Amino acid sequence: MKKVDVFVGLALIILSVAAWITASDFPAVGDTDVGAGFFPKMIASVLILLSLVMIFSSFRRQPGNEPETGAIPWSKTILGFILTFLYLALVYFGGFYISTPLFMICFIWLFGYRKTIPAVAVTVVVTLFVYLVFEKVLQVPLPAGVFFE
Amino acid sequence: MEMLLSGLSNIATDPFALILSVVGVAVGIIVGALPGLTATMGVALILPMTFGMEPVAGLLLLSGVYFGGVYGGSITAILLKTPGTPAAAATAIDGYALAQKGLAGKALGAATLSSFTGGTISILILMFLSPVLANIALEFSAPETFALAVFGLSIIASISGKSLVKGLIAGMVGLLMATIGLDPILGFPRFTGGIEQILNGVPFIPIMIGLFAASEAFKSLSEMNAKEKVKVKIEKILPSWPEFRNLIPTILRSTGLGTFIGIIPGAGADIAAFVSYNEAKRFSKDKERFGKGEMKGVAACEAGANACTGGALVPLLTLGIPGDAVTAVMLGALMVQGLQPGPQLFSNNGDLVYTLFIGMIICYIIMCLMGLLASRYFAKVVEIPKQILTPIILVLCMVGSYAINNSFFDVVIMAAAGVVGYFMQKYDFPASPIVLALILGPMAEGQFRRSLALSSGSYDIFYTRPIPLVLLLLSAITLLTPIVKAFWQQRKTARR
The missing domain is CATH 1.10.287 (Helix Hairpins)
Incomplete structure (x- = not known):
């Protein structure tokens, strides 16, 4: 069952x-x-x-017929969920440009990637890319955060 | 013919669209090559960026991602035996065996050329078949369209998951969600709970981004430590002419099969690849070579999988019925551009459609060149650590769902769909029936009730006309066959 x-x-x-x-x-x-x-x-x-x-x-269904979904490293999954929800909340309150670099750096570091230079570089590139594509090329404003409105 | 020429000149004078096709194909190949990232996810993430673009440019960008995504899976399948997409799992069988023999380059070359041939021919078939079909579909009235929506739903719900019941449940949940909002005939608000944002129905683009992209990102959270590196050496990629000539019958047969499978709603590139592989094996004189590094095995899978793309676009463009998850996202893209797929698309926007067709063939040419020149560099993307990739996907999910309506409500919907999608995957509920039901549900209900208005309330209208009768019978057969089969098997085992 x-x-x-x-x-x-x-x-x-x-x-x-x-x-x-x-x-x-x-x-x-x-x-x-x-x-x-x-x-x-x-x-x-x-x-x-x-x-x-x-x-x-x-x-x-006979027991043992279907293996229970094995050991999932729940700690990591839950950590990822929490980080994502904190990020979305932070975007809502503080806006995209503060939250995104913070989220990326925290995520990369907490999941065990410890090379500083690539991590910072990726963070900067992603934030800039989103800014250029959405705000500049497509002229879609990104969330500014309710604190700053 | 005139349409084709004007399409060609439209494309040639639109450098922006051409550049975007190149970008799209490159992004698609990267997404496809990365295990865990599929063409569907790529298209869902790029879709919001096409919002402010011209229709042709935006749709070609997405087509590029789609085609590249289907093809890209073969690169990692051959080099690492980790198929980047489900469809490439079949390619991995012989592709990896070839790589082990030191023929990785040849295998990549065969995969690229077969993908290109299969894809291009399928687009040509799409180009000539769809106006004919659209013409027939123009005659469709409400009962026909209703039956078509039911047929699409039944076939998709019954083959998209491991379990028929779970597929059907996902489809029904999607249908129930589709009834949220104003009802299609009376305009009565249903299940809205006073929330203004869902009066026009639940926003399905954020749901797609959540189900197809965010849920995959969540899934990768527990797979952070897997690290891969390409170890095999890649020599000459382009096969010689006799080698290629040897593959031509296989490629053409697989192209035919792939296109046909693509046209059937519900069957996607993965099924096309496996069926093509089995057929290539069946036709081959020395079957023992399959599985041990047979070039024909690679060619069959790739031609079949890529031929599926053109086929899958046939029902989408002519009938407005998406056959699988990717085309459902493509339908969202068309609607974002204010284009309603269906037979009217060809009469109202014929020029645009033919420009798109020509552009799609150009996308395949770009893909072929990129594959032949640069697949060894694309293979490097597997070295990107998941710790970096996952947050990027999540950021893009957030931005994408926000950008469609500039509304944070959509972001919340996306996140909820992402979490639900994650658990659905864990417990074997397929996600695509939900999305397809969201699209086809309102169509089925609206047309059903319009039919009854036509027949002044009599249900005869659904079985006295030939097309609805046939389609509804086919739907019933699709739904009943697996049940009868299961019952039969049970009796057999009981007798034993």
Whole structure:
């Protein structure tokens, strides 16, 4: 039995039921149209059915038939997620030009790459490249940060 | 013919587009050569940069990335046995064996020439086949288009993952997400929760960037220490004429197969490569040589995989139906440029389409030259440490999703899609059905309800017309075959 499949299946069933109930209140106009709720309700029903199939088939599978997803170095994955989310938050508050070099340097260093010159060079080149391509050539303004607006 | 000539002159007088094609192909080859980075990811990351460009220039940049990305995987497959893309896994079988024999250069040359031939012929087929198809599709009305969308969805959901149920679930989740926003007939806001930004539907370009690029970056977080270096020596790259002549039948057969497979929605370059490889083996007189360094093996895979590109563009441009993840991203690119793919594209923007076709052939010529002259340098990109590559990808994901609407909301959507995509990959849920459902869902619903308006509410309209009937039956067969097969196998084992 794969726990993830059961968990995902249950979550999808709850979601589909919620969608079904919400969609019941959607309006239908005229006699030929099936209304705004028809498609969401159909999709939700099929999704419930498929989720049930997935849950039951995960019970039926013999143990050991499928190897559990092996040892993932979770620490590194979580570190990467945290860094990325901090980066996005920092872009929102402090803008692109402060956050990006900081994020790149932190990331490169924390993941164990210790050659200073290439790391700094890459950081500068990437920041400059994005600046030139987006702000100068395409004239798309980059986030300035809500602190500076 | 006139269209082709004017296309040629359009391209020749547009140096910016030509430069961008060169840039696109180079970026594509690099992206393709790097294991873990695929053509889809490259196109998704470059797409936001085409936003402010002229349509031809922007779309050629993306085509370059696409073609280069499909081809680039072969370089690392041959030199390192680490295929840069799933499609190149087949190339690695004989390509690496050749490299071990000291024939790395020859293998690279054969791969380049086969990719070039396969790709160029497939674009020619695209050029002559698509106007014909578009003409037929112009006659399509609502029920036909609805059936087409259902067919596209069913085939994609059923073959894109390891498990049929999970593929279908991904497709259904995508369809449910596609209903978010104003409904296509009445304009009633559905599931919006009062969020203004999703009134017009969930923004699918940030979702694509998240699912196809950010999730791959997250995946590479746990693979930081793998370090690779090219050890084999590369001698002469260009094969001699007798050597190449020997490969021609294989290349042409694989090109045909690849183009055909590309046209079928759902089947991509990886399938084309493996099918071409198997066929080349079947046709060969000495099958034992396959797997031990047979030049034909390399040629078959590469011609097949690259021929897939032109084929995959056929349903995209003529019907507005993307057949796989890359073409889904390309569809996003067309829409960013204000072009609606489908039969009208040829009547409304014929000039542009033919300019694009000519430009695509030029992209393949550029790719051929780059491959022959510089593949040994492209192979060096595998030495870039992942610690540097991953943050660059993440920065580009952020900037790209922001730039489309200048909205931080899109960045949040991208990040969420990236995290979800990462876990989907971990637990074998395919990502592409979600994106395709986001595109095809509104089309299916709108056309379904328009059909009913046409038939004043009667469902007869879906089975009394020949095209919808055939397409809907095909969809049912696609969905039922694996289930029947599984059932049959179970009975067999039970009897034993």
